Amino acid sequence: xxxxxxTIAFSIVIVLILFIxxxxxxxxxxxxxxxxxxxxxxxxxxxxxxxxxxxITLLFFVIIVIILVSFTVFFFLxxxxxxxxxREDWPALAYYLEQELFVKGKYSIRKVQLLASSxxxxxxxxxxxxxxSKAMLVKPITVAKNAMIFGAARVLNGxxxxxxxFFRKYIEKNDWLRWYYGFSCLLGGVFSQxxxxxxxxxxxxRNPLITGLSAYFLANNLIRHSLKSEECRTAAExxxxxxxxxxxxSANWYKKVKKSAxxxxxxxxxKYVDETGKWLFSQEVSL
Numbered sequence: 001x002x003x004x005x006x007t008i009a010f011s012i013v014i015v016l017i018l019f020i021x022x023x024x025x026x027x028x029x030x031x032x033x034x035x036x037x038x039x040x041x042x043x044x045x046x047x048x049x050x051x052x053x054x055x056i057t058l059l060f061f062v063i064i065v066i067i068l069v070s071f072t073v074f075f076f077l078x079x080x081x082x083x084x085x086x087r088e089d090w091p092a093l094a095y096y097l098e099q100e101l102f103v104k105g106k107y108s109i110r111k112v113q114l115l116a117s118s119x120x121x122x123x124x125x126x127x128x129x130x131x132x133s134k135a136m137l138v139k140p141i142t143v144a145k146n147a148m149i150f151g152a153a154r155v156l157n158g159x160x161x162x163x164x165x166f167f168r169k170y171i172e173k174n175d176w177l178r179w180y181y182g183f184s185c186l187l188g189g190v191f192s193q194x195x196x197x198x199x200x201x202x203x204x205x206r207n208p209l210i211t212g213l214s215a216y217f218l219a220n221n222l223i224r225h226s227l228k229s230e231e232c233r234t235a236a237e238x239x240x241x242x243x244x245x246x247x248x249x250s251a252n253w254y255k256k257v258k259k260s261a262x263x264x265x266x267x268x269x270x271k272y273v274d275e276t277g278k279w280l281f282s283q284e285v286s287l
Contacts, residue, residue, distance in 0.1 A: 081114075094118040094127075107135055112142040116149040120156075120264065128153035144170065151180055152268045160188035175205045176265050179214065183269070186217060191225035195232060198222065202239030208246055209256060209266075209273065215239025216276040243280055250281035 075082070084093040097115040100106045112135050119127045132150045135142045143150060147170040154163035167181035182197030198214035205211050219236035226232040247253050257273055260266045266273060 085114075090118045090121045094122070094124075101131075102134065105138070107139040107142055109142050109145045112139075113146045113149065116146060116153070117264065120149065120153060123156075125153045125157040129157075144173075147173065147177060148180070148265050151177070151184075152264050155180070155184060155187070156268060160184050164188055164190065164193075175201065175207055175210050179205075179210050180265065182214070183217075186221060191222055192227070195222045195226055199232065199235040202235050202242070208243045208253070209260070211239050212243040212253070212276050212280050213269070213272065215243070216272070216279055220279070240280055250277055253277045253280065 080096060081093075084096060094115060097111055097118065100111055101115060112131065116128050116131055119125070119131065128150060132143055132153075147167070151163055151167045151170075154160075154166055161184075164181055164184035167177055167184055170177050171181050172178075178197060179201060182194045182201070185191075185197065186194035195218065198218050201214040202211050202218065205214070215236045215238075218232050218239070223229050223232045223236070243253075247256075254277060257266065257277070261270075
């Protein structure tokens with residue numbers, strides 16, 4: 001994203017709004033300026049017929065100026081961050097954010113997320129976990145709000161049992177964290193727990209990606225380890241049916257994938273997401 005262009009566009013919009021705010025009384029007056037008073041045509045001032053219009057306009061003008069100034073200040077204070085993001089210079093961005101967090105102590109949810117994401121892009125998973133440890137001591141909420149990234153780092157680092165234990169702590173927050181808990185259990189060989197989570201998600205989740213992925217792993221992996229293979233098969237069939245009936249065709253599946261393609265929970269499992277799309281919408285799904 002070209003942040004400077006976004007800023008310029010935003011500023012132009014604000015300036016246009018300012019002009020409208022200033023010219024609004026004149027535009028109204030031009031249509032109703034001639035008024036009759038005892039048979040005489042008298043031209044009134046722009047604000048004579050609406051005493052409160054000037055006050056409202058001035059208030060609107062002040063609010064817009066405050067917004068414009070605040071946005072400009074925010075942009076210049078974060079110019080370095082925006083420019084590094086625009087260039088996608090992840091090592092430099094990581095260094096900049098390390099100074100902001102570790103040296104200046106500016107732990108915010110957004111900055112912790114950006115630093116963790118920068119580490120993930122350059123495959124420095126150990127640094128993600130070090131960041132988590134420091135953030136947990138200083139501001140625990142930044143870890144809870146970015147649980148997906150910190151859990152995904154464990155998955156990518158091959159620490160599946162640790163990942164499962166981590167996701168379990170935040171499992172109630174959303175279905176993606178719950179799905180990743182089941183996925184970590186699957187990778188760690190705890191098949192019964194993975195089956196339990198995916199079997200539940202294929203019927204309860206409103207997200208077709210989660211439903212489809214759960215059905216895919218039930219049918220293609222967990223059924224071989226299940227003690228109740230018929231129930232596992234039925235759950236996979238029901239999940240597949242739910243997704244197909246809702247999305248109708250594979251193009252809609254990939255539209256949803258594309259919307260979330262930059263999110264960490266999709267990027268980590270993109271291979272399986274694509275495989276699931278092909279499996280769901282194949283003419284004959286083998287279960």
